[in-house]
Amino acid sequence: MSALFSFRSMLQVILLLICSSTYIHCQWPSLLDRYKNHSTLGAFWKMARIGERASPYVSLACIAMAISQFNE
Template sequence: MSALFNFQSALLVLLLLICTSAYFHQLFPGFMDRNKDGAVTGLFWKCARVGERLSPYISVCCVIMAVSLFIGN
């Protein structure tokens, strides 16, 4: 089933995008800040901002998602 039709998979993809963007922003801040305008690069920059500012909540969501995937299988 596609992630578009499964809410749990879509949420997992969103969480992974936020976490990955925040990690790459930490590694390459100049590159991410320079490319914050635009469709694709702007999306990564915005996800990095969300990951940096809401990191405790994002990490709790990741743990809850991991536990729900572990229990669900």
């Protein structure tokens, strides 16, 4: 089933995008900062900001997602 039709898969994709964007922004800040005001690519900068500011909640969500994957 595609991630568009499964709510759980869609949450997993969004969580992975947040984690990936945060990692990329920590390693190469100028890569995402140059597209900050761009409409489409600015979403990755926004996801990186969510990952930086809400990192305890994002990490708990990653742990919960990993545990739920083991239970399948």
